[in-house]
Structures are given as C-alpha cells and as structure tokens.
Amino acid sequence: MKKQFWMGLVAGALVSAGCGTEPLEEERARPVVERYAALVNENYTDVVAKARTLQTAVNVFIADPTQAKLAVARSAWLAARPAYGQSEAFRFYGGPIDDEDTGPEGQINAWPLDEAYIDSVEGAPGAGIINATGEFPTLSEKLLTELNERDGETNIATGYHAIEFLLWGQDQSTTGPGNRPASDFEDGGTAPNAARRREYLKLVTDLLVKDLESVQAQWAPGANNYGKTFTALKPEEAVQRILTGMGSLSGAELSGERMTVAYDNKDQEDEHSCFSDSTLADLYANAVGIQNVYLGRYGNQDGPGLDELVAEVDEELDKKMKQQLQASLEAIQAIPGPFDQAILGADNSEGRQKVKAAVEALRAQTETLVDVATALGIELNLE
Template sequence: MKKLGWMALVAGALTSVGCGTEPLEESRARPVVERYAALVHENYSDAVTKARELRATVDAFVADPTEAKLTSARGAWLAARPAYGQSEAFRFYGGPIDDEDTGPEGRINAWPLDEAYIDSVEGAPEAGIINATTEYPTLSEELLISLNERDGETNIATGYHAIEFLLWGQDRSVTGPGNRPASDFVTAPNAARRRQYLKLATDLLVKDLESVQAQWAPGADNYGKKFSAQEPEEAVLQVLTGLGSLSGAELSGERMTVAYDNKDQEDEHSCFSDNTKADLYANALGIQNVYLGRYGTQDGKGLDELVAAVDAKLDTEMKQRLQASLDAIQAIPGPFDQAITGAENAEGRQKVKAAIDALKAQTDTLVDVATALGITLNLE
C-alpha cells in the first residue's frame, strides 16, 4: 500500500467548447480562481492554529506527563485533524504542499506507519529510533527529517501519524483505540527520549504547516500570488486535478478500497486513534468546500457558479454527488477497522463499499465538470 505522499499521474488539456458561452471567460473565472487561493489560505491557517494548540498540550504533557494531560494531548490531536483533512483537496498538482522538490507533505501526513520504526512494540521492546540510543544518541529535528521514509515508505518518523502513535500506542482493541499509559513517558525505558521525540515531532509539524500557509498568504510574493495571476484555464485545471485525484485514486482507492480488500487494520488511515472515519469525512468535505467556494463560515465564488452557467443540470448533479459521498462516509459504523472486517454481507462492509462507490461516482462527475468547462481531465 502506498503512503499518503502518493502522486497521481494526471494529464490535462484545454479544449474549446462549442458556440456560445465561454465557460472560463475572464470576468467570471478570475474571481473563482482568486477565491480558491483565499480559501486555501483560510484552511491552512486553521490547520496551523489547531497544530499550535496541539503543540501547547504536548508541551504541557512533556513537562508533567500525567494521564490527564495525555488525554488532553489526544483531544488536541483529534481536534487538529479535520482542518488538515480538508486541506488535502489542494494536493496532487505540485503546489507548495507536495512540490516534488520542496513540498513537506511526506513529513506531515505520510502513512501507513511501521510502529517499530519509531518505538517499542508488542514482542519487540527494544525496537525503534527511541530505543536506539547507541545508533542515535542525540535526537533532533534534523535527525527525524533525515530518517523519515529512509529505506522504505512505511519508515515514517514525523508528522501527524508519528505523533498519533506516540500518544495512543498500538491499537489492540476491537472496540476502541490504543491506550498507551502515561507511565511510558515517565518510568518506562527511554521515557525521557520518548518525551523528547514527541515534542520534536510536534514542533516540526507546526513549522511545516506554517511554511505551507505562508506560501498562500495574501499580499505576499509567493505561490498564491503566482497561482492567482495565471490564466484561469490553467488554474482551474490544477484545482480540478486536485479534486479528482483526491476523490478517486487516493480517497476511494488508497484510503478505502485497499483497507476494504485487505481487511487489515494496518491499512486504515489513523489506526492508532480510530479516527479514520473522521479523516475520510474531512477529505470529502474538502472537495465539497472547493466546489462551493467555502470554508467554515467564509463563502465566495466557487466552481459551481462556472458550471451552472454552462450546464445547470450538471451543477445540480455535482452538488448531489458531493453530499451523497459525505452521507455515505458518515453512515459507516465505527470504528472503521471493524467495519472493514467480516462477511461480505456484514453491515460495516456494505457501508464501506457504498461509500467507495459514491466517491467513484463523484469522481466521474468531476470529470464531466471539467469537460463542461472546456478541460480534459485524465485521472489515473
């Protein structure tokens, strides 16, 4: 199974549409492009705010590792996930988050994660970077960055899921998440290094998110400025590439179908905290956000206005598909790792399959949307 940093091979071409309305006419398309750039910044700003709140709770826990403060840190991690999950609609076209050379996505949200690469696990009490005191006598951000994805895509050393594993530990429960005790950070072997690792990973997460946020900040000479200044056709192609790639091969494929086919907890997105269903919902919500031009309470011109101008029926269908996907994900009984198990006629598996099918139908309609706007979108 590929990690989250998987990149779709997407090719787009601009084509003309027949006689009449120019689907991406400058005066109508430019405000949509500019709204997209503003929406991206709003979303990343929210993700940064939540990550800073997570950092504050981790700092408090590291300074005084009690069960109560561990619970608070877990709550802050869960609260930080929706904002980032929605932001994944901005991926897959080489933007700041996953630029081939400089994008930090692989450090932020890569998965699946081999727990034994970081710390001790059941049956291997001396496993992981934390316990490798001779090989890695000094922990640092630079070390964790250098070790992230070294010698394999499951060798994840940083990001949300490394932090998740440290906070929850392995999930051995069929009814709930992992339940690592606070004593692992106090009296267990290498407890001080475990605290240090948790703090380093959290600090790095905040820095990486801040770097992406800055690239979309309004009024700056950055990626967001260049994005907004390009021809609307090129900008809309990138937007639809991000939506189609997340909806199709990534969300319905890598994140859901692989786990559904394998019936393996290790293939789910947030396997330590049992937050996978919420992650999937946030991803789908991010796609809807972009199509409608909204984030939270902020609203503006979205792709829906461009589509409605050339094909009102298609716009209605797209909106229905987007909501149907959200509803289908919400209908999956939790936890996700149990929903994917059992016989084919088990309720959980049927609900997961229904959500996969809804996302596939949504992706097909996104391709139709692109066509209506004079864009050919070829998605892997």
C-alpha cells in the same frame, strides 16, 4: 502521503475530452480563482492554529506526563485533524504542500506507519529510533527528517501519525483505540528511555507546526508567494489545477488508497488513523474539503465557487455535482465505527456494505468531476 496512486479507479473515464464549450472567460473565472486562493489560505490558517494548540498541549504533557494531560493532548490531536483533512483537496498538482522538490507533505501526513520504526511494540521492547540509543545517541529535527521514509515508505518518523502513535500506542482493541499509559513518558515508569520518548514527541510536534506554517505562508495574501503566482495564472490553468486536486483526492487517494485498499485487504494497517481509531473522521474531512472547493466556502466564509461557473454552462450538471458531493458525505457518515472493524467480515456484513457504498459514491462523484472539467473546456488527467 507520498506514494504511488491506486490505479484503475474508474477505468478510462478519468480523462475528459476537453471539448464542448469555449475556454473560460476571464471575467467569470477570475473571481473563482481568487476565491480559491483565499479559501486555501483560510483553511491552512486554521490548520496552523489547531496544530499550535496541539503543540501547547504536548508541551504541557511532556513537562508533567499525567494521564489527564495525555488525554488533553489526544483531544488536541483529534481536533487538529479535520482542518488538515479538508486541506488535502489542495494537493496533487505540485503546489506548496507537495512540490516534488520542496513540498513537506511526506513529513506531515505520510502513512501507513511501521510502529516498530519509532518505538517499542509488543514482542519487540527494544525496537525503534527511541530505543536505539547507540545508533542514534542524539535526537534532533534534522535526524528525524533524514530518517523519515528512509529505506521504505512505511519507515515514517515524522508527522501527524508519528505523533498519533506516540500518544495512543498500538491499537490492539476491537472496540476502541490504543491505550498507551502516560507512565511510558515518566522517568522510571512503564517503559525505558522515557526522556527520549518525551524529546521525540516534542521534536515531531514542533516540526509539524513548522512544516504547516511554511505551507500556509505560501498562500498568505499580499506576499510574493505561490498564492500570488496562482491567482495570476490563466483561468484555464488555474481551474485545471483546482479540479486536479479535487479529482485526485476524491478518486485515487480517498476512494482508492484510503478506502478500497483497506476494504480489499481487511487489514487494520491499511487504515489511515489506526492508533486513535479516527479514520472515519479523516475520510469525512477529505470529502468536506472537496465539497468546500466546489462551493467556494470554508467555515463561515463563502464566495464564488466552481459551482457558479458550471451552473452558467450546464445547470443540471451543477445540480448533479452538488447532489453527489452531499451523497458521498452521507455515505461516509453511514459507515459504522470503528473503521478497522467495518472492513472485516463477509461482504454482506453491514460494515463492508457501507464502506463499499461510500467508495462507489466517491467514484461516481469523481467521474462527474471529469464531466465538470469537460463542461468548462478543460482537459483533466487524473491518475
């Protein structure tokens, strides 16, 4: 999401001194940098494949909007999310996903989303772009792109969460996700402007696939693209970017924006995937993505990771880092679902204690990531 990072996560500990070892040696670091670029491509290739499966399910649903086909589309959305969540470890350093001028991240995964900006909500049956037939008589990809985040960061018109809202509707349950009926998409069904709702869902799904394909193409091997430029960087610069992505996701974004804000506010609107109640899966995928980068692995593919560089200069630090990465995963898994209920209640309730423990585990691993940078002779500045 394109928004201000949550500050003050680990006080002043987020800047390393940049001392303690000689700069990274080319022969040690180059294989790690090349493996990182390959890993990124593997991850984004998976992201695109899952998004295309979602696209197919959405097309089948809008052609014949039955409850069974809506369920398949929802399952495809849920199946598409883990790969993208893992890929967020490649953000925060101006790469193809979030380049200040050309990066499509704000169209892909921006949140939190004001439901009434897109469609009708309880108490406002005429709300949203879908029902604004006078103001927006013709829906198009160009229009939705222009409307995304216009006049406010919650005015989200595109991306995973726009699709999520259309598939599930508002979440008004304490025990489960939203339950929009398929008949909202049927002509003469339970909601007006069904044809526009179908058209909107198709447009945002097609745009999501297109945006993700554009990012993946920038990391495809054998092309004159960002991936080629990245692997040609000096090792210090490349590893600094790698660590910046990991540390920013681990700290300011994951433990901060995605968990601490919701914990402090006790507000469902602050959780990541609130319509489908799949926020815990999002958090876990983010943590897996950080671990993947450190270990140099994605799925069944493995290769030289940062762990090998760190182990050569400080075996105990490498061991500590690996333990903390695993501890964060286990802490997130221990949070009772759904997340929007875990953040409620007294501070001594099980849910809030588990959320707090996960936040603390992520903060600890973020501090250690800064220690990793220092051990490699890199200055790391995280917001």
